Amino acid sequence: MFPTEAAMEVSVIGGYLGVGKTTLVNHILRNASERIAVLVNDFGDINIDKELIDASDDSTISLTNGCICCSLVDGFATALETVASFRPPPSRLVIEASGVADPGAVAAYGHAPGLALDAVIVVADAARLREQVADPLVGQTVVSQLTAADVIVLNKVDLVDDLATSHQQISELNPDALLIQASHSEVSLDLLFGREVRKAQLSNSHIGEFESRTHESDQPLSRKALETLINELPKNIQRVKGIVRLTESPQVPMVFQLVGRKWELRALADRSNSPEGNQLVAIGPKGSVPTDWDRTLRSKN
């Protein structure tokens, strides 16, 4: 497991009604290789295989693979408290926003103590996107959701012959988000969560194969070197994330995140377990991440 900045990374899943959010949550739970806690509005919809369910009550379902699913019926504060009480603690929190919620607003909860927001993932329906964006009642809701996304999962591509319209629509609304195409909400969880790709994971022809390469170094990096890295990054690299130290303030560990063409650099909130030096991971389709992807970080500043 690649070091992360906090006990729990947070992924928010948004998107309008019927785009496949719940299917994505099911896909995540079924394929989880880490201990994931999922917050959902209604787990009547979460169609978990019976043999996967370990125990359940009114507001929580425990799965045999270590994942848990909590209802948001009593609000975020209560659900977060429930999640925090689980031992061992989950390493990732996935929040499924409601079909009309602004996932950007939900993501604000992703910075509560012990949590660190990873990405806002918005699912779009390739077959209905155009119609939904043009809808006089909900068009603005759909646009706001897509605009808030770091990752857009363009789902149900198998139902559509011409994807050009959807692509154009998305690139007009949010050209910087990482766009992943999917059918039945099947996406690479490594790419979705920005984590090191393990060889053990079986490839899936729908999802495609991914690879990751890491960068580790001891000396603080210059801001310029990072900017050069971003500017010269091979475009097949879809996510880079990790913790770095900058020459201007080497004592403050910084979180670096690049998703699609969006990137951010911010001070680490919880510094109790931060690694020394710099640790970054880059992820892209198999065969597309050059071994020297981090050369600008290795050159003398």
Add this chain to the structure above:
Amino acid sequence: MSEARLKIFTAKKIITMNPALPFATAVAVQGERIVGVGTTEDLAQWGDHDVDDQFKDHILLPGFVEAHTHVMAGGVWEFPYVGFYDRVDPSGQTWSGCRDIDSVVERLVECEGSLEDPEQPLNAWGLDPIFLQGERLVAKHLDRVSQTRPIFVYHASGHLATVNSEMMRRSGIDRHTPTPGVAKDAEGEPNGELQEPPAMLLAQDGFLSIGAAIMSSNAKWNYAREARNCGVTTVTDLGTTRLAMEGQLEAWRDATDDPSYPARVVVAVGHFDFGGKPKESNEMALLAVRLRDEEETAKLRFGIVKLVLDGSIQGFTARVSWPHYVDPPAGHPGNGLWLIPPEQMADIVSSYHDAGLTVHCHCNGDEAAQVFIDAVETALEKHPRWDHRHTVQHCQLTTAAQYKKMAALGMNANIFSNHIFHWGDQHASVTVGEERAARMDACATAEREGVRFSVHSDAPITPMGHLHTAWCAVNRLTASGRVLGPEERISVSKALEACTIDAAHQLKLDHDIGSLESGKLADFAVLESDPYEVSREELKDIAVWGTVLGGVPHPADSE
């Protein structure tokens, strides 16, 4: 077993709200119910009785019925008040308004001095910075109150809080805190203002205790005391998912079963997003039906489900039709927010409608009202049901065409007339513009188009008080003193109907309360002056002696 002895209350005047006998001077009560209304001579036919003339100089009305408030109105009084306007607490004490930052600090210093445990956080409520001149209240001002005790000041809007440096220290809020809504100064240091729940939740000790306050027994008692103090005998906690939580029904029962608990309470079950499933799998519908069929008592009633479809007009989050808002803040997307997907509304409404429940839906904007009205029509087409009384709550921008449709579908309206006074000036200048502001909260249109309606305070959003709420509907005066939309003013008698019999109808309780006549519950509002004798402008200033609930007098400001 002997029956309770007959008692005849005499009064200077009794306004019955029963059109068959509008005025009287005596009401005979046996136990909790009215035997008859008329004169002492008329009522003597019922036999031996005692005469109680303590109200001989008072005016009696049916106890007011408030069909849209929240138990939070009682919960907030767990904490000191630091709002701009004077406000009366449930014990009848007036908290003077804090007109500047210094008076806020002074109030908090006073309260801080009375706390014994140095670790106990100091929480306060009601701050409304838009009224305070000069600089904004921030952590450094609250640090003058204490540098060792955490302080959390909850704003009147419910969207913001301001905390002191000690609260930030204990909550780990510093310049590196990435949560949106943690306001920072020019140097990048947090200034103590926390905007929206994700930021407020960082200051857990404060935010969670405000939320927890509504669960307490004290909140339920203060809620009823506040109602009693303004002549309200039936009050509605409109929408809570907490009834599903263990112990909450019992807590309501414990309070309302107490003979001295001074109000009847209708608790509406809050809809929660279950995705518009049929009633068999809609847990909230099952809960609401069970509560209605098995758990009702004399002072605790159920049967209503509350939905919230859009946001608020003053927060620019209500769904308002084109041309939307006049002057929204920078970055505003143009229209408000949906809290339920519009295309799910028909299924959701049907699921409660089919279960025989009454649906009350929060619709501030007209676009939201239209979606709800259409959903009711669809539900009725699939499952015709007479006298459902589904109600548009707030109903602020509902148009004449929509009122016509509501009348045709048998719907009711609960109109937020207090908005005219509190935010009317802002609605004319920055939210919906002069023309639509003049016809918002359109009581006269509802009356003209034949929609039965009540009016409400949404306490604690605005203070509970049906004389004030009726005054708003009758005069439509704004805070700045202008008349906003004179054509939408209604008569005093229509406003009194809205506060009594028509509110009772909306809650499906008009067979039992809302007017004074033989057989109904002996619930009275006891007033010091006659609403028909004072000038229209003075309606809100009529003093309230208290109430009579089920035949038992409850003077205002008592324990």
